[in-house]
Amino acid sequence: MSLIVQKFGGSSVANAEKLRNVAGIITDTYKAGNDVVVVVSAQGDTTDELIEKAKEVNPSPSKREMDVLLSVGEQISISLLAMTIENMGFPVISLTGWQVGLKTDSNYGNARISKFTNDRLRNEILKKNIVIVAGFQGINKYDDITTLGRGGSDTSAVALATALKADLCQIYTDVDGVYTSDPRKIPTAKKLDEITFDEMLELASLGAQVLHNRSVEMAKKHNIELEVLSSLERKPGTKVKEVVKMEKMLVRGVAVDKDIAKVAVIGLPDKPGIAFKMFSLLAQKKVNVDVILQSVGRENTKDISFTVNKDNLDLAVSVINDNLDVFGATKVVTKDKISKVSLVGAGMQSNPGIAAKMFEALADANINISMITTSEIKVSVIIDEAESDKAARVIHDAFFNI
Numbered sequence: 441m442s443l444i445v446q447k448f449g450g451s452s453v454a455n456a457e458k459l460r461n462v463a464g465i466i467t468d469t470y471k472a473g474n475d476v477v478v479v480v481s482a483q484g485d486t487t488d489e490l491i492e493k494a495k496e497v498n499p500s501p502s503k504r505e506m507d508v509l510l511s512v513g514e515q516i517s518i519s520l521l522a523m524t525i526e527n528m529g530f531p532v533i534s535l536t537g538w539q540v541g542l543k544t545d546s547n548y549g550n551a552r553i554s555k556f557t558n559d560r561l562r563n564e565i566l567k568k569n570i571v572i573v574a575g576f577q578g579i580n581k582y583d584d585i586t587t588l589g590r591g592g593s594d595t596s597a598v599a600l601a602t603a604l605k606a607d608l609c610q611i612y613t614d615v616d617g618v619y620t621s622d623p624r625k626i627p628t629a630k631k632l633d634e635i636t637f638d639e640m641l642e643l644a645s646l647g648a649q650v651l652h653n654r655s656v657e658m659a660k661k662h663n664i665e666l667e668v669l670s671s672l673e674r675k676p677g678t679k680v681k682e683v684v685k686m687e688k689m690l691v692r693g694v695a696v697d698k699d700i701a702k703v704a705v706i707g708l709p710d711k712p713g714i715a716f717k718m719f720s721l722l723a724q725k726k727v728n729v730d731v732i733l734q735s736v737g738r739e740n741t742k743d744i745s746f747t748v749n750k751d752n753l754d755l756a757v758s759v760i761n762d763n764l765d766v767f768g769a770t771k772v773v774t775k776d777k778i779s780k781v782s783l784v785g786a787g788m789q790s791n792p793g794i795a796a797k798m799f800e801a802l803a804d805a806n807i808n809i810s811m812i813t814t815s816e817i818k819v820s821v822i823i824d825e826a827e828s829d830k831a832a833r834v835i836h837d838a839f840f841n842i
């Protein structure tokens with residue numbers, strides 16, 4: 441007998457038929473003799489619709505009230521799913537975030553889980569109930585409702601799995617696993633049987649968007665094995681875990697991130713301390729900087745370019761513009777039609793030539809690279825956004841269609 445945590449995303453519980461389907465998966469797992477704890481997201485587009493409703497009455501509502509509103513979506517799902525299971529004759533109970541003791545900090549809209557007291561949850565499991573828990577929501581020290589950020593139900597599921605020392609945490613979604621690239625854009629993308637936490641983190645942050653990043657970080661920290669699988673087909677998905685069979689796979693996937701922009705600061709004096717001043721000011725304003733490139737300019741000057749998330753572009757530019765004198769720069773230039781294309785794989789660190797092969801694929805396709813960055817498990821290039829899908833395709837072809 442095992443304790444299994446199953447999480448179902450919004451598309452998997454979108455209507456009565458889908459709820460019955462999901463109830464079938466849950467009750468089959470229960471019938472096989474397992475304890476089952478389920479985490480659900482809001483149905484279909486509910487969260488987006490709630491955000492729209494808020495905008496109709498207030499263009500900039502407080503984050504606290506937004507959380508009161510958005511948490512409702514998950515509460516609808518847990519009650520409907522519990523009723524569906526009840527109707528099938530199984531013992532079931534639904535619980536909200538606060539009922540299971542999921543405590544968070546007070547960063548409304550993007551709260552972090554701080555503590556988890558799960559006595560209620562354990563009691564319900566001991567009573568042999570199937571427990572359905574609302575994802576995405578928690579409660580802070582003022583007893584206010586908080587939410588964990590978009591896509592946060594994955595993180596709720598991993599938090600529950602960690603606290604309960606679950607044997608497995610299954611994340612059911614509308615795709616049947618993690619692919620070597622986005623299968624909607626690259627038809628030759630292959631489903632992976634296994635992937636490491638680190639590879640998944642890179643693919644998630646680089647735009648593969650299958651799992652909430654924080655859920656993978658937490659699963660890695662507590663070594664909780666995850667499985668990403670489809671709620672529509674009963675077949676194995678992709679296992680996300682610490683060590684995977686390497687086989688001949690040096691690289692695991694190609695990801696595209698279009699949500700980035702480039703800032704170039706021109707004509708900086710070429711002397712020590714300039715980069716320090718600039719990036720510490722940006723850090724103070726909580727601007728997350730990704731790729732950085734410094735190049736030599738004319739007459740003892742240098743240029744520094746860096747990329748940020750598109751959401752942070754205006755803030756980054758105003759920080760630099762407000763301090764042009766401090767840095768001694770002449771001007772700031774920005775570009776937002778750029779993308780980051782990355783090749784990811786834990787096998788890279790011990791294999792030379794991978795970056796060269798990636799650049800060759802781009803050269804053959806006549807795609808110009810504006811910045812390059814590497815780590816042990818990835819090589820990323822910054823290129824024109826218009827060429828990013830093509831770039832992903834030619835890189836994918838070079839590594840996966842041999």
Ligand code: ASP
Pocket residue numbers: 449450481482487488513575576589590591592593594
């Ligand atoms: N319902 C929330 C969202 O749409 C949380 C989730 O789905 O995980 O982002």
Ligand code: MG
Pocket residue numbers: 449591594650651652
């Ligand atoms: Mg999701």
